[in-house]
Amino acid sequence: MTAAIALAGRGRGRTAPNPNVGCIIVRDGIVIGRGWTQPGGRPHAEAHAMAEAGDIAGATLHVTLEPCAHASPRGPACAETIAAAKPxxxxxxxxxxxxxxxxxxxxxxxxxxxxxTTGVEEAAARASMAGFLTRQAKGRPHVTLKLAVSLDGRIALPDGSSRWITGPAARAHAHLERARHEMILVGRGTLEADRPRLDVRLPGLEARSPRRAVFGHGAAPEGWTALRDLSDLATLDGVDHLFVEGGAGTAAAFLEADLVDRLLLYTAPIVVGAGQSAIGDIGLADLAHAHDRWRLTDTRTLGSDRLAIYERV
Structure with a gap:
């Protein structure tokens, strides 16, 4: 199942509104089929793995999500197909x-x-399909907020200069994260000041650049989506993973509304002093309310920078 969960990660950011699922088929201790949900949501992971395996009679099928039971114009129900194959x-x-x-x-x-058998490696599988499960439970995408800051919590000099806070290894990792999301969002101020491309600039992954969105009042550039209010998150079609990348005001708005599910904090070993803060006012009146809201799930060194990953409690 751990291997199936890893396969599921290959489809993240490319399968919505379908979940990114992984599947491995084993017989007599030998893997005979591997599959993951393909771009656009079809074929499903089980169909992909079964096509590779061929005959699966007597085998064990490991799948990260319950096989679907509803037929679709795009394909049969996986539960029916598996039942007929007699694993x-x-x-x-x-x-x-x-x-x-x-x-x-x-x-x-x-x-x-x-x-x-159900519940096998359930917590890890839930994390791998966080976008689909968040959409099902809350009617909105799973939101990751990315912050790249100095040791003293600054994202730019007083004049707004911010290239570059972090080094190339941290920036490459952030591009990999972009590739794992259907949409990337910045605030209106960041859009107007920086004119960011918001694409994926990693060799071989350029085609996985997410759709672009801007938060705030006003029109969106051609090809972009405008989110004028946080309630618009529920209207985003085909977006299960949203990457929020730019603007102290935008970061504050998402945090104040308790809409951040995952936080990526890249910290560079520099001190800026006077400069722009990473996050604006979130309306916090009591420090007691700031505690026990975030759980550290991973840390890693990226060149000279440090990444800490947090998930909401």
Whole structure:
């Protein structure tokens, strides 16, 4: 299942509104099929893995999300296809919250005499499909806020100069994160001051540049999406992962509204002194309310910089 979760990561940012799922099929201790949800949401991970494996009778299928139980004009229900193929066992990490499936896929497999185990590596699988699960539970994308700051919490000099706070290794990692999101957003001030490209500039991943959005009043540039209010998050079609990258005011707006699910904090070993703060006022009146809201999940060194990754508690 751990390997299936890793495969699921290959589809992140490219499968919405379908979930990014991973699947591995094993028989007699040998992997005979591997699959992950393909760009645009089809083929599903199970279909991809089964096409590689061929005959799966008697095998064990490991899948990160319950196989779908609803037929679609784009393809048959995976639960039906698996049931007909007669594997001995299906191991599932997460039950699908989509009301069109939600337990019905598991029931269909068991009705076909297939042993089903659920909850295998569930926490890791949930993290890998955070976008889809957030959309299902909250009706909005999973939001990652990226901040690149100096040791004293500055993102720019007093005149707004910010190239570059962090070094090339940290910037490359941020581009990899861009490639894992369907949409990237900056504030109106950042757009007008920096005219950012917001693309992915890593060799081989240029085609995975996310759609671009600007937050704030006014028109969006051609090809961009305008979000004038945070309630517009619910209207973003085909966006399960939103990467918020620019502007102290925009960062503050998302934090104050409690809409940040994941925080990437890149810290450079420099001291700026007077300069622009990373985050504007979030309306905090009592320090007690600031504690126990974030959980550190990862740290790593990127060149001379340090990355800390936090998730909301």
């Amino acid at each position: 001995a066992r299906v191991a599932i990490a997460v039950q699908d919250p989509d009301p069109r499936t939600n337990g019905q896929g598991i029931a269909r497999l068991r009705a076909a005499g297939i042993a089903v």
